[in-house]
Amino acid sequence: MTGAPTSSPTGPRPEDTRPAPARTLDVGRLAQADRVARRREEGTGAGDGTVSQRNPYRPTMKRTWFLATKEYRAYFLREGAAVVVGLFVLNLMLGMVSIAAGLDSWTWWVDLQRNPFVLVLNVLALAAAVLHTVSWDQLTPSIIKVQRGTRFLADGWIIAQQVLLLVIFAAVMVAWLGGAWS
Amino acid sequence: MAHSEAGGVMTVEVQRYRPDVDDTPRLVSYEVPWTQDTSVLDALNYIKDELDSSITFRWSCRMAICGSCGFMLNGEPKLGCEQFLRTYAPGPLRIEPLANHAVERDLVVDxxxxxxxxxxVEPYLHPDPTGTPEPGNLQTPEQMTRYGQFAACINCMLCYAACPQVGLATDFLGPAAITAAVRYNKDSRDFGNAQRLPLLDQEDGLWPCTFVGACSTACPKGVDPAAAIQQAKFAATMDWATEFVMPHHGAPGAKDGGHA
Known part of the structure; x- marks a missing residue:
């Protein structure tokens, strides 16, 4: 065993000039509490000064903290996926600008979509969108609470409602783009 | 390492830090005998009783209700009394003080x-300013259900050790404190919402939360602090939006968003 302290102070500390604590009443302890409270107000912190030898160790987070646990990795995947979606949106906006700029630039943008990097970006963006959809559905039941008496509606119902809304929205969009109202 | 179904001897590595001697903490290994019902807290008490009386850690109830014995066990925040050495067989088991906290000594954090x-967050009932409650200040089981889950918090700080945002933004109010605020805001007997909202709805209030969700996984009492924080975000956003429609909650001349 190597952990035994070798130089911890055991005798009375030279700087300790407090009067002996009262033995019969708790007056001494209250006075001590007052001193601690006063130090806190002065910003020197409870336990600092002559009462103890505080020397707290302040750990720092590693630069690679987001790899430490499964949850952190999942969280960073969610956050990182937003970058891919952002690049996809930039590409889409470029397409809109090129339509406005005329046929030549539009042809250029359509050709650009055959670029392997853009193809990979599109595939990654699809994966990111699926990830965000799934994690959104997983997390929503934590926020949307529907109370029925002394119970809450089961998570499955909240997720089902989300999926139902998505299906309705997608169906309306497909019908609209397909010219159902034209 | 000798071990079997019934138990054995496990190497337990404990992070030691002596504030008067050490500059940085270090791991010290101990050989601890264990059986099926040896908890991590039992192991620490064995070390203190039999191997090294200078080891320092907090504990009290041994039954996961006082919230004193939170440690990092192999890097995960857990209550020492609630975890058993058999889970970590054949070992070694690494015990460190709660992450994201200043270490005072050994396993004791500030x-x-x-x-x-x-x-x-003023985690107590603020009575109705307009009147005295009925004797007993009663509420129905349905009213209690609204906040019941969030009332199970034992302030063990495991969620603070689990949350990377607490480590990155040290002034972040944090999971348990926000949950305590939400618990009282949802209480039918409480009227302190207006006092708590300005504290929650600020940069270091609930907004540093990025919904990592690690607090809810770490919670030994099933409180789900992440849910409480997201619900508080939703409530704060609704309050912000309501200001446009009905400034100061409709109270004429009220300052600070009607938080009298």
Missing amino acids: LEPFMTKLAA
């Missing part, structure tokens, strides 16, 4: 920042 944050 509670002061958390206590300050918890007290800041």
Whole structure:
């Protein structure tokens, strides 16, 4: 065993000039509490000064903290996926600008979509969108609470409602783009 | 390492830090005999009783209700009394103080920042300013269900050790304090919402939360602090939006968003 302290102070500390604590009443302890409270107000912190030898160790987070646990990795995947979606949106906006700029630039943008990097970006963006959809559905039941008496509606119902809304929205969009109202 | 179904001897590595001697903490290994019902707290008490009386750690109830014995066990925040050595067989088991906290000595961390944050949200009933409650200040089981889950918090600070945002933004109010605020805001007997909202709805209030969700996984009492924080975000956003429609909650001349 190597952990035994070798130089911890055991005798009375030279700087300790407090009067002996009262033995019969708790007056001494209250006075001590007052001193601690006063130090806190002065910003020197409870336990600092002559009462103890505080020397707290302040750990720092590693630069690679987001790899430490499964949850952190999942969280960073969610956050990182937003970058891919952002690049996809930039590409889409470029397409809109090129339509406005005329046929030549539009042809250029359509050709650009055959670029392997853009193809990979599109595939990654699809994966990111699926990830965000799934994690959104997983997390929503934590926020949307529907109370029925002394119970809450089961998570499955909240997720089902989300999926139902998505299906309705997608169906309306497909019908609209397909010219159902034209 | 000798071990079997019934138990054996496990190497337990404990992070030691002596504030008067050490500059940085270090791991010290101990050989601890264990059986099926040896908890991590039992192991620490064995070390203190039999191997090294200078080892320092907090504990009290041994039954996961006092919230004193939170440690990092192999890097995960857990209550020492609730975890058993058999889970970590054949070992070694690494015991460290709660992450994201200043270490005072060995496994003891500084509670002061958390206590300050918890007290800041005024986690107690604010009575109705317009009248005296009925004798007993009763509420129905349905009213209790609204906040019941969030009332199970034992302030063990495992969620603070689990949350990377607490480590990155040290002034973040944090999971348990926000949950305590939500618990009282949802209480039918409480009228302190207006006092708590300005504290929650600020940069270091609930907004540093990025919904990592690690607090809810770490919670030994099933409180789900992540849910409480997201619900508080939703409530704060609704309050912000309501200001456009009905400034100061419709109270004429009220300052600070009607938070009288």
